[in-house]
Amino acid sequence: MLHTRDISGDRPLSRARSHHFFNRGRKIFPSGVTRVTVERQPVPVYIARGEGAYVLDVDGNRFLDLNNNFTTLIHGHGFLPVADAVADLLHRGTCFSNPTEHEIDLAELLAERIPAIEHVRFVNSGTEAVMFAIKAARAFTGRTGIVRVEGAYHGAYDWAEAGQASSPTRWGDGSRPNAIPAYRGTPPSVADDVAVIRFNDVEGIERRMADVGARTACVLIDPMPSRAGLIEPKADFLQALQAAAHKHGVLLVADEVLNLRQSYRGASARYGLEPDLIACGKIIGGGFPVGAVGGRANVMSVFANDKGKPLLPQGGTFSANPVSMVAGRVAMEAMTEEAFHGLERLGDNVRSGLQNAIDRTGAPFSVSGAASLFRIHPKKQAPSDYRSGYPTQAENDINTALSDYFLHRGILLPNGAAACLSTAMTAYDADAVVTTFSDFLSTPAAQEFEASR
Ligand SMILES: Cc1ncc(COP(=O)(O)O)c(C=O)c1O
Incomplete structure (x- = not known):
């Protein structure tokens, strides 16, 4: 006590x-x-x-x-089961320049639960997971643009940030919100590749995608963005996102770094969204640093070296370290x-x-x-x-x-x-x-x- x-x-x-x-x-x-x-x-x-x-x-x-x-x-x-499992592991080595069974255990658990995940790669934070999801969408589509929701927080990657810190004096017309680079020193060109929509604005998504769909790699969507109000999504908004993405050959990336905690199968499954890629983090590390980008196997193949060299190499010194993998698996099993x-x-x-x-x-x-x-x-x-x-x-x-x-x-x-x-x-x-x-x-x-x- x-x-x-x-x-x-x-x-x-x-x-x-x-x-x-x-x-x-x-x-x-x-x-x-x-x-x-x-x-x-x-x-x-x-x-x-x-x-x-x-x-x-x-x-x-x-x-x-x-x-x-x-x-x-x-x-x-x-949480004792995590503490015990990690204590047991500490004496046997915390990170290696080799794969371990622990990453497979956690990956299998996630794929079994989360409909959007066929293949997965681990990283070290939610920021990294979102960044690799965007990069994967770009590598897959050959396009550079992203569409994102005004005010939503997606971590610190420049393109994921633009439009996050909008304020009344700068956010512009609600029908086409400005993509304001979040912080001083961000290259202004970042804004050229970001289009901003308002959360739950059905017409907004259709309007924006008509403008930029042809050069957009992905729509980045947190199903209940905390900084944008922690408001539940409307079913017709998610349907419009899905339809517009499909129409314009754009991938749907769900940022569930926070909202995976909404249900056993995550937030997209809860609200009927079918993303091509999903970024996870937070709860899947059991209290240790973690991130994961998962999705459809054909999209995730941008990380594979099947054709000699991956379209998008992804590494990370601490990615899939056994401590985060074991802690994450034990915490998730208890959920x-x-x-x-x-x-x-x-x-x-x-x-x-x-x-x-x-x-x-x-x-x-x-x-x-x-x-x-x-x-x-x-x-x-x-x-x-x-x-x-x-x-x-x-x-x-x-x-x-x-x-x-x-x-x-x-x-x-x-x-x-x-x-x-x-x-x-x-x-x-x-x-x-x-x-x-x-x-x-x-x-x-x-x-x-x-x-x-
Ligand atoms: C929705 C969302 N995406 C991405 C991130 C970034 O995750 P991290 O802080 O692990 O880099 C966060 C963090 O709060 C988040 O809530």
């Missing part, structure tokens, strides 16, 4: 040791940390250890973890169909509990998400895409107040991003999330926000 201090009240948190580590970090890292995503004002929460659904920080505070390393840890922290259903029931309870709190008070909030994922929007009307979900300054401020309130009540709620559940959580934890949100709605900050709407 963790030795913890009860922090379930609203009292100030002790943060002295987190401050100490942040001061050290600031001397060596830009911004004091090594990932933009862990920045937090005034100081990040430095973790000492995790156990199941909870983490313990360096000051002895205990938190329910709704982040789970950005949706990776589907079993929470320190039986029943385990996915149990997690979804917990997710349904959290979402409906949050919604009830909103309905009871008439507070200007809404809830989106599916399966084990949820997001709270400070908007009365649930957003339908990135633009309608784009927060104003006041909404950003109330989001920060919300996650600060949760922090002081012993819950790590990702700021404005996808929150997720794990199999380590119980109905008690789900209740704590709902009660905390409900209590937040009667704080002066929430009341003031409501009055300003």
Whole structure:
């Protein structure tokens, strides 16, 4: 058991040791940390250890973890079957310049479950999986363009990023959103190869594909993009994507790095999408770095050297390392169909509990998400895409107040991003999330926000 201090009240948190580590970090890292995503004002929460659904920080505070390393840890922290399997492996070697049976075990499991996967290659991150999926689509079609959804996050490959950080002053006409290179220094030519559509915009996909279909290699689609609102896809939108891709000889690439956690067979299968390629990551590594690009065997043949030399060579020093492969297999084996259903029931309870709190008070909030994922929007009307979900300054401020309130009540709620559940959580934890949100709605900050709407 963790030795913890009860922090379930609203009292100030002790943060002295987190401050100490942040001061050290600031001397060596830009911004004091090594990932933009862990920045937090005034100081990040430095973790000492995790156990199941909870983490313990360096000051002895205990938190329910709704982040789970950005949706990776589907079993929470320190899942024993993974810990045991990895401990056993560590003494026998962690990486080799040779293949091992472990990569075959995980690949077979994925191919057996996920309809889109006939063949698969492992890489080390979701970014790499998306990058290789795009490169594979280009090698297969001989075209360079991609079509992607405004605001969706697909990792850090330049072409996957363009259009991710769109903002009202630059995003342009909704019928043809601008493909804005995400960051300063990205070659402007990247935008020439990217066309942006709005999520769930059926006519938009048809319009854009009529413009650029002939030079497009793939449509890149996350079935429920978290940063674009964590909104479920409409069936006719996915059908339009599928039809337009087919019509223009364009491949459909599903980015399920995050949303594979939606069901035993993944998110595309859940929503009836039939991608040619699929990018995976996060949960399939059991808590270790991983990515995978899989798909139809004839498309995946771009990686094969059948004709002497692959059209697209793919390597990676740590790709398919036994630690990630074994941890991933063990974690995924424990995710039986029943385990996915149990997690979804917990997710349904959290979402409906949050919604009830909103309905009871008439507070200007809404809830989106599916399966084990949820997001709270400070908007009365649930957003339908990135633009309608784009927060104003006041909404950003109330989001920060919300996650600060949760922090002081012993819950790590990702700021404005996808929150997720794990199999380590119980109905008690789900209740704590709902009660905390409900209590937040009667704080002066929430009341003031409501009055300003
Ligand atoms: C949908 C999606 N694609 C790609 C990525 C990039 O994955 P990684 O952080 O493992 O590079 C992420 C990460 O959050 C993601 O959510």
